Amino acid sequence: MILRNYDLNKLDISKNNIILFYGQNQGAKEEEIDKIIHKNKLVVNKYDEKQVLDNIENIHNELFSQSLFEEKKIIILNRVTDKLFKLVEALEDKNLSHTTLIVNSDSLDKKSKIRAFFEKSKKFVCVAFYPDNQDTLSKIAFNFLKKDNIPISQANINFIVNKCNGDRSVLKNELNKIKYFVSNGKKLTTQNLIKLTNLIENFSISELIDNCLAKNKLKTLGILNENNYTSDDCMIIVRTFVQKLKRLKKLSLEFSENKDLNKTISNYRPTIFWKDKEIVKKQINSWKIKEINELIFSLQTVELHIKKNKVDPVNVVYNFMLDHFNQRTSNNL
Numbered sequence: 001m002i003l004r005n006y007d008l009n010k011l012d013i014s015k016n017n018i019i020l021f022y023g024q025n026q027g028a029k030e031e032e033i034d035k036i037i038h039k040n041k042l043v044v045n046k047y048d049e050k051q052v053l054d055n056i057e058n059i060h061n062e063l064f065s066q067s068l069f070e071e072k073k074i075i076i077l078n079r080v081t082d083k084l085f086k087l088v089e090a091l092e093d094k095n096l097s098h099t100t101l102i103v104n105s106d107s108l109d110k111k112s113k114i115r116a117f118f119e120k121s122k123k124f125v126c127v128a129f130y131p132d133n134q135d136t137l138s139k140i141a142f143n144f145l146k147k148d149n150i151p152i153s154q155a156n157i158n159f160i161v162n163k164c165n166g167d168r169s170v171l172k173n174e175l176n177k178i179k180y181f182v183s184n185g186k187k188l189t190t191q192n193l194i195k196l197t198n199l200i201e202n203f204s205i206s207e208l209i210d211n212c213l214a215k216n217k218l219k220t221l222g223i224l225n226e227n228n229y230t231s232d233d234c235m236i237i238v239r240t241f242v243q244k245l246k247r248l249k250k251l252s253l254e255f256s257e258n259k260d261l262n263k264t265i266s267n268y269r270p271t272i273f274w275k276d277k278e279i280v281k282k283q284i285n286s287w288k289i290k291e292i293n294e295l296i297f298s299l300q301t302v303e304l305h306i307k308k309n310k311v312d313p314v315n316v317v318y319n320f321m322l323d324h325f326n327q328r329t330s331n332n333l
Contacts (some may be wrong), residue, residue, distance in 0.1 A: 020103040020118040023129035026169030042074040074100040214282040234313035
């Protein structure tokens with residue numbers, strides 16, 4: 001059956017627990033998946049289509065296995081195509097009473113077997129996620145900024161939205177940058193806004209730090225060389241770096257206990273998007289807990305120096321990353 005995404009709050013997974021999410025609006029899909037997980041307190045396991053195809057028997061066991069003491073779970077299959085049609089079709093007569101299954105696909109045309117199957121089914125649910133339009137993104141931005149009492153003109157909201165190319169995830173990243181900026185007592189002017197959102201046109205701060213933590217030397221240096229960072233950018237880089245290190249520390253501690261990399265990443269909250277999963281795996285494998293703690297301490301010292309205005313922030317950040325690679329990494333792609 002077809003369900004509109006704005007009606008998902010009416011979805012009862014006790015009755016309809018096999019769901020197809022398709023479309024290019026990955027940010028909106030992730031939001032709805034998180035709502036389902038948190039509302040129903042589900043244990044999460046995620047797989048890509050290739051993992052499923054390589055281990056069909058294991059996926060069958062995962063879908064139908066159940067113990068008396070096991071919590072209810074959700075299995076998310078990402079980047080699904082019609083290659084998994086037979087697997088999905090075989091579930092129609094099965095009872096997954098303890099498991100919710102979300103099939104997450106990109107764009108599916110009307111000829112898609114999986115899409116047609118879900119649309120015609122009375123048991124399964126099919127939800128399309130189309131790109132956000134300007135009005136939708138403007139409302140998201142307005143409500144986000146209003147919640148934190150951040151004054152901003154409609155013209156500047158339009159400026160931010162136009163920079164995001166219809167990507168809700170990019171918009172939220174930019175809004176969080178603005179929130180951090182004003183939390184330090186700084187006034188949000190149009191000029192400051194232009195500086196803050198400048199990185200959308202090039203590489204994001206998040207991508208810079210992710211590649212640095214994955215020890216991708218050439219990629220990191222390429223991003224540094226392609227961007228003209230300001231002093232304000234550098235403070236955001238440092239704070240984002242610390243936040244990502246703290247996340248990495250939690251992931252590394254969890255991985256040291258369960259020894260299951262996929263489970264570690266799938267169970268982390270807030271959810272790590274599928275497109276970031278591989279680079280996060282590389283980060284976990286690249287660092288020891290002791291090294292992470294040392295790097296956090298070093299960054300806190302860098303932040304202190306910048307706040308005291310004793311050094312040029314841009315030089316400090318550049319030198320920190322260069323020293324980081326010279327001391328700790330080899331030339332990896």
